[in-house]
Amino acid sequence: MSSKATRASFGEALVELGQEFKNVVVLDADLSKSTKSEGFAKKFPERFFQMGIQEANMIGVAAGMSFTGKVPFLCSFGCFLTGRFDTIRVSVGYSNANVRLVGTHAGVGIGEDGYSQMALEDIACMRTLPGMAVLQPADDVETKQMMRFLMTHQGPVYLRLTRQNLASVNAADYKFQFGRGVQLKDGKDAVVFATGGVVANALEAAINLEKQAKSVAVVNIHTIKPIDKEIIQNWANKVNKFFTIEDHNVLGGLGGAVSEVLSELGKPVKLKRLGVQDVYGESGTPEDLYTKHLLDAPGIAQSLTKLL
Amino acid sequence: MQKQNSQQLKKTALESRKIILKMLTEAGNGHPGGSLSAIDIITALYFNEIKHDPKNPKWEGRDYFILGKGHGVPALYATLAQAGYFDVAECMTLRKLGSRMQGHPDRTKLNSLEASTGSLGQGLSIAQGYAMASRLDKKDNRVYCLIGDGESQEGQIWEAAMSITKYKLSNMCVILDENRFQIDGSTQDVMSLEPVMDKWKAFGFNTLEIDGHNMDEILNAFKLAREEKSRPTFIRAHTIKGKGVSFMENNNHWHGVSPTKEELVKALKELDEVKI
Ligand SMILES: Cc1ncc(C[n+]2csc(CCOP(=O)(O)OP(=O)(O)O)c2C)c(N)n1
Numbered sequence: 166m167s168s169k170a171t172r173a174s175f176g177e178a179l180v181e182l183g184q185e186f187k188n189v190v191v192l193d194a195d196l197s198k199s200t201k202s203e204g205f206a207k208k209f210p211e212r213f214f215q216m217g218i219q220e221a222n223m224i225g226v227a228a229g230m231s232f233t234g235k236v237p238f239l240c241s242f243g244c245f246l247t248g249r250f251d252t253i254r255v256s257v258g259y260s261n262a263n264v265r266l267v268g269t270h271a272g273v274g275i276g277e278d279g280y281s282q283m284a285l286e287d288i289a290c291m292r293t294l295p296g297m298a299v300l301q302p303a304d305d306v307e308t309k310q311m312m313r314f315l316m317t318h319q320g321p322v323y324l325r326l327t328r329q330n331l332a333s334v335n336a337a338d339y340k341f342q343f344g345r346g347v348q349l350k351d352g353k354d355a356v357v358f359a360t361g362g363v364v365a366n367a368l369e370a371a372i373n374l375e376k377q378a379k380s381v382a383v384v385n386i387h388t389i390k391p392i393d394k395e396i397i398q399n400w401a402n403k404v405n406k407f408f409t410i411e412d413h414n415v416l417g418g419l420g421g422a423v424s425e426v427l428s429e430l431g432k433p434v435k436l437k438r439l440g441v442q443d444v445y446g447e448s449g450t451p452e453d454l455y456t457k458h459l460l461d462a463p464g465i466a467q468s469l470t471k472l473l
Numbered sequence: 474m475q476k477q478n479s480q481q482l483k484k485t486a487l488e489s490r491k492i493i494l495k496m497l498t499e500a501g502n503g504h505p506g507g508s509l510s511a512i513d514i515i516t517a518l519y520f521n522e523i524k525h526d527p528k529n530p531k532w533e534g535r536d537y538f539i540l541g542k543g544h545g546v547p548a549l550y551a552t553l554a555q556a557g558y559f560d561v562a563e564c565m566t567l568r569k570l571g572s573r574m575q576g577h578p579d580r581t582k583l584n585s586l587e588a589s590t591g592s593l594g595q596g597l598s599i600a601q602g603y604a605m606a607s608r609l610d611k612k613d614n615r616v617y618c619l620i621g622d623g624e625s626q627e628g629q630i631w632e633a634a635m636s637i638t639k640y641k642l643s644n645m646c647v648i649l650d651e652n653r654f655q656i657d658g659s660t661q662d663v664m665s666l667e668p669v670m671d672k673w674k675a676f677g678f679n680t681l682e683i684d685g686h687n688m689d690e691i692l693n694a695f696k697l698a699r700e701e702k703s704r705p706t707f708i709r710a711h712t713i714k715g716k717g718v719s720f721m722e723n724n725n726h727w728h729g730v731s732p733t734k735e736e737l738v739k740a741l742k743e744l745d746e747v748k749i
Binding site: 190211212214216217219221222223224225226227228229230231232233234235251252254255256259260261 | 539579580581587588589590591592594595596597598599600601602603604605606607609610628629632633635636639640
């Protein structure tokens with residue numbers, strides 16, 4: 166199975182689509198090597214803007230450019246972009262600026278750099294802005310298709326990408342549909358809603374649990390906002406145990422989004438939110454951190470088994 | 474639009490002052506002080522300096538004006554109304570439920586606004602974005618941004634200042650409405666901007682200094698800014714908060730308090746007596 170970071174897939178897609186869509190501009194704040202916008206910078210230097218370490222100004226500039234018809238992709242680590250929350254809420258959200266905020270280095274998966282560089286509350290912040298779409302692809306194919314979608318979509322978007330490589334979960338003939346969850350595995354006892362870097366791990370855990378006669382379905386939620394209410398409702402009619410898993414604080418992220426929908430459905434369903442349990446991140450290898458936070462396949466299997 | 478000369482501009486600004494006060498009294502709250510300090514500059518922009526078309530607010534050839542200090546928006550609404558974008562009567566819906574005349578500018582509600590501002594410090598970056606896009610498209614649209622002196626304490630202003638000169642955006646003109654007050658007192662006491670000119674000069678701007686209530690000086694500064702082809706321009710406009718109404722001038726009580734009906738009558742009487 167091929168393995169690639171979604172930031173790398175993003176960088177490749179930018180170069181490819183930049184050729185086709187001349188109104189695309191890219192801005193970066195001294196992290197183009199890490200966010201992978203550097204490929205675009207080399208290929209289309211006249212449409213790449215090195216904004217220096219000025220995330221707030223970069224956000225405002227991108228908004229201004231979008232008002233003239235450009236489609237700006239502005240890149241930095243997710244924590245540094247969403248850390249400029251007020252600039253995003255007024256200059257982008259409230260202004261309905263057609264910009265793509267690209268936040269890489271999602272979650273504890275970045276490893277050794279530790280908490281200050283980890284986006285762990287970004288989904289929660291972005292999700293509260295009316296009209297802001299929040300997207301997180303799980304593999305290469307999905308990232309590439311999402312990128313094509315973002316060339317023509319209207320409205321502000323937050324795109325969350327990983328530093329670490331991800332195994333693919335989607336087939337080559339996969340078709341991305343904005344706002345629609347993707348069932349990766351069927352199951353009878355419970356369902357796991359997963360997003361981003363942990364989707365492959367959740368799938369592996371669920372497949373392994375079959376050997377213990379536990380039947381768990383896995384759904385990939387690449388669009389956290391607008392959340393797919395229908396797929397949540399359908400599963401609430403089928404099973405009474407729900408799990409969410411994400412490399413993000415369990416408050417306000419995918420776990421928050423799914424529990425909001427579930428609680429209003431009024432079904433007798435129990436939901437367990439797996440992820441970073443309202444603590445700050447720390448340094449360590451990505452593997453050690455995934456083990457610690459029970460985000461790897463064995464850790465997920467352990468959490469599922471405990472509650473099944 | 475037909476360009477007005479400085480005599481006509483003074484009349485237009487005088488009329489706008491009346492509209493500003495009326496809409497603020499009607500609204501029951503809002504910001505007269507900073508609207509009155511900015512109105513002469515905004516009038517000169519819309520009735521002489523910038524290219525724009527009230528019949529086609531999104532005309533691609535237009536110049537862009539971004540009001541950084543969004544709370545001064547009554548001055549912009551009065552100007553846009555007089556320019557013909559909408560009826561003056563609509564100004565009287567200011568701050569009311571469902572109105573396009575939001576308390577701070579909302580570009581999604583009123584399409585003659587270029588930016589939604591109100592969180593101070595953000596407008597200049599948006600202005601820079603317009604200027605960069607215009608450059609990229611090899612167009613000659615100019616971009617004007619009015620900022621407050623209190624607003625200039627925001628870090629994002631200085632991020633933009635550094636960035637605007639990096640990109641040599643000579644199509645940009647930043648105007649400082651220096652009325653020397655902010656909410657908690659005088660800008661000098663809260664946090665001094667001095668030396669203002671040295672700062673903008675050090676960032677690489679062409680710097681000019683004017684009386685922000687003298688139409689000839691305002692127009693001349695805009696002309697000099699237009700003629701400057703290698704650097705962006707910064708205009709320090711010395712202004713008076715509450716300018717035009719004797720009991721409001723330099724009295725910071727009027728930062729965010731609107732006149733009562735009686736106070737409005739008194740203010741309008743004063744303005745009616747002005748000879749131009
Ligand atoms: C980021 C932000 N902080 C605080 C405020 C509240 N506020 C509104 S007006 C103002 C003072 C602004 O002073 P100045 O820029 O000098 O405006 P003027 O005196 O011309 O009205 C403040 C602090 C705001 N609108 N935005």
